[in-house]
Amino acid sequence: MKLLYSIKEAFAGFSRARFSFFISVFAISFLLFLIGIFGMITLNVDHLIDVLHARVDIQVFISNIYDDTQIARLGSTLSALPEVESVEFISKDAAAREFQKEFGEELFSILEDNPLPSSFIVKLREKYRTETEVARVAQTVKNIPGVDDIEYQTGALSLLTRFSGIARFVNAILLVIVISGSVFVITNTIRLIIIAKQDIINTMRLVGATNSYISRPYLIEGIIQGLLGGLIASCLCWILIKGFNWRWPGVIFINMDYLYILIGGGLVIGWLSSLFAIRRYL
Amino acid sequence: MVELHNVKIKYPTGDGIENVTLKIGPGEIVFLVGPSGAGKSTVLKTIYMEERPVEGHVSVGEYNSLFIRKKDIPYLRRRLGVVFQDFKLLNDRDVFKNVSFVLEVIGAKSKDIKKRVLRSLADVGLSHKSRKYPAELSGGEQQRVAIARAIVNEPYLLLADEPTGNLDPDTTAGIMEIFERINARGTAIMIATHNYELVKKYRGRIIRIEKGKIL
Numbered sequence: 001m002k003l004l005y006s007i008k009e010a011f012a013g014f015s016r017a018r019f020s021f022f023i024s025v026f027a028i029s030f031l032l033f034l035i036g037i038f039g040m041i042t043l044n045v046d047h048l049i050d051v052l053h054a055r056v057d058i059q060v061f062i063s064n065i066y067d068d069t070q071i072a073r074l075g076s077t078l079s080a081l082p083e084v085e086s087v088e089f090i091s092k093d094a095a096a097r098e099f100q101k102e103f104g105e106e107l108f109s110i111l112e113d114n115p116l117p118s119s120f121i122v123k124l125r126e127k128y129r130t131e132t133e134v135a136r137v138a139q140t141v142k143n144i145p146g147v148d149d150i151e152y153q154t155g156a157l158s159l160l161t162r163f164s165g166i167a168r169f170v171n172a173i174l175l176v177i178v179i180s181g182s183v184f185v186i187t188n189t190i191r192l193i194i195i196a197k198q199d200i201i202n203t204m205r206l207v208g209a210t211n212s213y214i215s216r217p218y219l220i221e222g223i224i225q226g227l228l229g230g231l232i233a234s235c236l237c238w239i240l241i242k243g244f245n246w247r248w249p250g251v252i253f254i255n256m257d258y259l260y261i262l263i264g265g266g267l268v269i270g271w272l273s274s275l276f277a278i279r280r281y282l
Numbered sequence: 283m284v285e286l287h288n289v290k291i292k293y294p295t296g297d298g299i300e301n302v303t304l305k306i307g308p309g310e311i312v313f314l315v316g317p318s319g320a321g322k323s324t325v326l327k328t329i330y331m332e333e334r335p336v337e338g339h340v341s342v343g344e345y346n347s348l349f350i351r352k353k354d355i356p357y358l359r360r361r362l363g364v365v366f367q368d369f370k371l372l373n374d375r376d377v378f379k380n381v382s383f384v385l386e387v388i389g390a391k392s393k394d395i396k397k398r399v400l401r402s403l404a405d406v407g408l409s410h411k412s413r414k415y416p417a418e419l420s421g422g423e424q425q426r427v428a429i430a431r432a433i434v435n436e437p438y439l440l441l442a443d444e445p446t447g448n449l450d451p452d453t454t455a456g457i458m459e460i461f462e463r464i465n466a467r468g469t470a471i472m473i474a475t476h477n478y479e480l481v482k483k484y485r486g487r488i489i490r491i492e493k494g495k496i497l
Contacts, residue, residue, distance in 0.1 A: 005386060203370050206330070207431070208360035209387040211353070 009217035010224065020192050021225065024185035028229025028269070029236070031178040032262050036237035038174055039258055042167040049164055052157045056129040058138050060120040061149040071118065074146045078120055083128040083137045088121040095119065117148060131158040179269060186225050186273035187280070190218050194281045201282070215278040219271065226270020230263040237262065283308050283470065284329060284439060288338035291324050299324050299494040302338070306439065306472055311465050311486035314474040321494040322474035326441045329472075330362055331355050343438070360388055363432030363469075367444035369424045371416040371431075377403070378412040381431045388435070402434040406460055422453035426460065433464055440464060440471045446480060458484055 060078065062071055071089070079087045090098075095116040124137060131154040142150050194201065204214050237259060284306040292298040299321040306312050314322050327333040328340050331347060340347040345358045371380050381402055385395045403409045406426040416424055425445060432440055442461070446454040462484070465471050475481065481488055490497040 199370070200372055200374075203372060204383075204387060205356075206332075206359065206364055206370070207384045207387055208356040208358075208435075210356045213387060 003216075006213075006216040006220055010220035020189040024182075024189045024225050025228045025232070027185045028182045028226060028266060029232035031181050032229055032233030032266055033236045035171070035174055035178050035265075036233055036259075036262050037240070038167065038171045039261075040237065040241065042164065042171055043258065045160060045164045045167055049157065049160050052160065053126075053129050056124065056134060056154065056157060057152070058122045058124070058134065058141060059151045060122055060141055060147055061117045061151070062119060063146050063148045064117055066146050070146060074144065075120060077144060078122055078141065081137070081140070083124050083133070084122055085125045086123045088123070090119045090121060092116055092118045129157075130154075130161075182226065182229070182266075182269045183273040183276060186222050186270055187277040189225065190222060190274055190277035191281050193221065194218065194277070211282070215282055218278050218282070219274045222270040222272075222274020222277065223267055224270065226266040226268070226273070227263065228266070229270070230266020233266065234259040234262040283343065285341045286325070286328060286338070287340070289325075289328055289335045289340060290337035291321075291328060291333050292336055297321070297324075297494065299328075299491075302328075302491075302494075302496055304489055304496060306470055308438065308470055309465065309468050310470045311461070311484075312470075312472045313481045313484075313486050313488045314472060314491060315476070315478060315481050315488055316491035317476055320476075320491045322476075322491055323443050324494075325491065326364070326443050326472070326474055329439075329441060330359055330364055360435055361437055361439075363435065363437035363440040365425070365428050365432045365440065365442040365445050367447045369416075369428040371424055371427055373416050376413050376415050377408060377419070377427050377430075380416065380427055381434050384431055384434050398434055399430075402430040405433065405463070406430045420453075422449050422456060425449065425453075425457055429457070429460055429464075433469070436469075438468075438470060440469055442471065442473045444475055445473060446475065446477065454480065 062074060066074065075087055075089060078084060092114050095118065096114050099116060122137075122141065124134065128134070128137060134152055134154050138150050138152055141147055201214055238256075286302050286304050289302040290298070290300045297319065302321075302325060304312075304325075314325060316322055324333060328335060328347070329342055331340070331342070331345075331350065334347055342358060343361055345354065350358065372383065375383070378399055382395050382399045385398060390398075400409065400412075403412055406429050408423065408426050408430065411419065411423065416427065419427065425448075429440075429442075429445075432442075440461075445461075446457055449457065458480070461471055461473070471486075473486075
């Protein structure tokens with residue numbers, strides 16, 4: 001009964017401040033949409049970083065004069081390093097097959113014997129897969145007897161990591177702008193509704209309505225505005241993602257869960273703003 | 283039942299009341315008489331705790347201005363009925379809703395609400411106008427709606443601030459009759475008025491107030 005009254009009053013409130021209501025829903029949608037776009041960029045860069053991270057490894061070329069026993073011992077030495085997750089052996093033959101796959105040429109048709117060294121692919125543990133750590137471990141490995149040469153690639157990773165940092169920073173700033181902007185517009189709408197209903201609010205007070213009873217419709221109003229804003233923003237993001245994937249398939253990775261975060265975020269922002277407006281103006 | 287003890291209220295304009303001490307017993311009719319600006323409304327406001335004294339204290343039933351918490355004030359007001367000179371009716375709803383609103387606010391059951399509102403409207407003789415809007419009513423009728431709203435919750439004290447201020451003598455007599463009927467059922471009534479003639483005509487204890495002080 002009481003809740004029904006609050007909901008009815010909440011909707012009646014919108015008709016009293018219709019223009020302000022639309023402006024605020026529009027503004028929240030736009031702001032959350034911005035967050036959505038940057039969130040999407042961050043998510044994609046992070047995903048790419050994850051993919052690259054998984055590929056970070058050091059190829060350790062073994063001296064040609066080493067025999068099988070010595071190679072096996074070198075493998076154990078590498079596995080025993082605290083930074084190492086796994087060690088995979090690539091034999092001379094496997095290397096030759098790989099070479100052939102890559103260059104399409106029978107290696108032995110040019111040369112009599114196989115000049116390619118056998119090697120280990122050393123994969124590091126997750127936390128050591130950064131540019132500096134990889135370089136440090138590589139240096140250690142290089143000094144182990146029997147290691148002829150090493151090879152690793154971290155350039156793209158460090159570039160992306162830096163870009164991801166920037167994207168996160170922009171996102172954080174946007175988040176502050178979105179939250180304060182939304183709080184401002186919702187608070188203003190509710191303030192207008194409260195002013196329009198000052199008489200009824202005063203009368204309610206005089207006949208013994210509690211503050212929570214008086215304020216509930218405004219709380220619902222704020223939540224509805226935030227929720228609508230979140231819904232519209234997530235629809236726009238969804239359309240954008242679908243459009244992008246249609247035009248450039250497979251370029252965008254997206255976890256759709258994050259659209260729910262936009263809706264939930266809108267709801268929470270609406271709720272907090274109306275709480276703020278009620279404290280301030282009621 | 284209601285007691286003001288050495289109450290002082292000071293407004294930024296310099297007006298207010300000082301050293302006001304008075305009592306209202308159960309079932310009493312009290313006239314608070316004085317010219318405009320004497321502090322009558324302020325006295326009423328201290329009773330429904332719209333104003334809190336800077337000195338002295340007010341006790342209303344189990345509540346005391348010294349100890350009452352802000353969140354308890356609505357519960358105090360549910361035990362009182364207040365009638366204003368400007369009626370304070372809500373123009374966006376009809377007579378029935380203006381009265382039922384008080385019961386909705388306190389979360390009464392809808393079956394109960396209907397019964398009590400209709401009884402209250404019958405008490406003030408407006409049963410036939412329950413679907414009219416305030417703008418369609420005369421001043422006297424609007425005041426009767428305000429009274430119906432004030433008594434629907436069966437208060438033990440009815441506070442009326444210049445209830446006949448805007449009404450002609452015939453209508454005034456009608457309103458006073460309603461007050462007497464309500465009082466006969468045991469509700470105490472305090473009427474603030476500047477109309478000395480009115481006070482002379484009806485029975486009730488008279489308290490005079492001038493320049494914020496009880497004479």
